[in-house]
Amino acid sequence: LTLPGPPRTDYRHFSSRAYFTYTPHETQFQQGYLGIQPSKIKGTFHLRYPTSQPLLVERIEITFKGKGSVKWKQGKREYRRVNKFFRLTKEIWSSLARGYFEPITSLDLPFDFIIPDVSPSTITQIDNGSINYSIKAKIYRKSNFIVKNSSKVIEVWVNINRWNFPPTPDYEISPIVKRFEMFECQMILDRTVFGANDVINVSIRFILFDMRVNVKKVLIKLKQYHRLKSSLDSKLTKRYVAGDEVSGDQILMSSDLLNEFLVERKLNLREGHDRSRDLRCSCNTVLMDIWHKVKVKVYMGNTETSYVGFEKDVKICNVAPVNSFIIGLEERTVTRSTIQSSLDTNE
Numbered sequence: 001l002t003l004p005g006p007p008r009t010d011y012r013h014f015s016s017r018a019y020f021t022y023t024p025h026e027t028q029f030q031q032g033y034l035g036i037q038p039s040k041i042k043g044t045f046h047l048r049y050p051t052s053q054p055l056l057v058e059r060i061e062i063t064f065k066g067k068g069s070v071k072w073k074q075g076k077r078e079y080r081r082v083n084k085f086f087r088l089t090k091e092i093w094s095s096l097a098r099g100y101f102e103p104i105t106s107l108d109l110p111f112d113f114i115i116p117d118v119s120p121s122t123i124t125q126i127d128n129g130s131i132n133y134s135i136k137a138k139i140y141r142k143s144n145f146i147v148k149n150s151s152k153v154i155e156v157w158v159n160i161n162r163w164n165f166p167p168t169p170d171y172e173i174s175p176i177v178k179r180f181e182m183f184e185c186q187m188i189l190d191r192t193v194f195g196a197n198d199v200i201n202v203s204i205r206f207i208l209f210d211m212r213v214n215v216k217k218v219l220i221k222l223k224q225y226h227r228l229k230s231s232l233d234s235k236l237t238k239r240y241v242a243g244d245e246v247s248g249d250q251i252l253m254s255s256d257l258l259n260e261f262l263v264e265r266k267l268n269l270r271e272g273h274d275r276s277r278d279l280r281c282s283c284n285t286v287l288m289d290i291w292h293k294v295k296v297k298v299y300m301g302n303t304e305t306s307y308v309g310f311e312k313d314v315k316i317c318n319v320a321p322v323n324s325f326i327i328g329l330e331e332r333t334v335t336r337s338t339i340q341s342s343l344d345t346n347e
Contacts, residue, residue, distance in 0.1 A: 017055075183303065206298075221243040
């Protein structure tokens with residue numbers, strides 16, 4: 001039986017004879033909902049060598065580590081920064097005595113690590129900034145005239161996600177109101193926290209004091225901002241990652257009042273944006289910040305005001321399933337482990 005494991009493209013250092021797999025019935029190393037409950041990574045490290053050529057091994061260590069990095073150029077100057085979040089190491093196998101190299105043809109070594117509670121989500125390369133995690137196996141083997149290096153390293157990238165409780169409607173959100181001589185316009189959201197695959201409901205109400213005024217079109221967009229940070233400077237990038245447009249003739253009367261009109265639109269975050277533009281979850285870390293705004297532009301006709309603009313800060317996050325909060329994890333136990341934690345920043 002072959003257990004599922006990461007594809008070869010996820011490996012930083014790969015060997016067909018030494019590899020990682022997930023635990024049975026899982027499709028990733030992370031278990032539990034980090035940010036809501038204790039979460040861990042869990043898997044198995046395997047060795048498979050022919051009986052005619054066993055691997056002579058003294059001990060095997062597994063290391064789980066996380067770090068972030070940013071780098072960009074501004075003119076002739078390059079800015080870079082590295083932040084090592086943590087480094088956790090366990091010895092998961094050893095021979096009978098130090099200095100004794102045991103011949104190994106087959107080993108299956110389960111391992112697990114508690115993910116530090118403050119760990120941010122993985123961020124693959126975005127504007128030359130990234131947050132990455134990896135699991136590394138270090139095999140202390142016997143060297144000879146063919147194998148000069150006394151250790152063998154297998155390393156695989158690990159995806160880590162932070163999670164939030166499902167958002168609920170916020171009945172205390174006040175509409176944003178803009179009043180002019182000839183009309184009034186207001187915009188409201190039902191909440192300000194959304195899952196990465198959610199729908200953002202946007203309501204826009206118009207009250208016309210002069211019936212000669214008309215609405216030409218309404219643009220509703222989600223804008224994403226990234227700020228990369230070094231100790232000396234920062235770089236800001238922004239782009240639209242979702243959008244919707246409605247023409248004036250689609251705007252319906254909202255009541256029996258002839259001068260009131262309503263627009264109710266949806267921004268579908270799963271389908272409504274170009275995946276190549278890369279919608280990311282909001283975050284705030286030492287190296288980078290990501291945040292989002294819903295921006296609305298209402299283009300008017302027959303008035304001195306050509307358009308009315310609104311914006312509202314929102315949070316985009318991973319939302320855990322409702323029935324997942326009561327799922328407990330095993331007791332936090334770390335045996336035969338050496339923990340090295342560093343929050344130092346390396347320029």
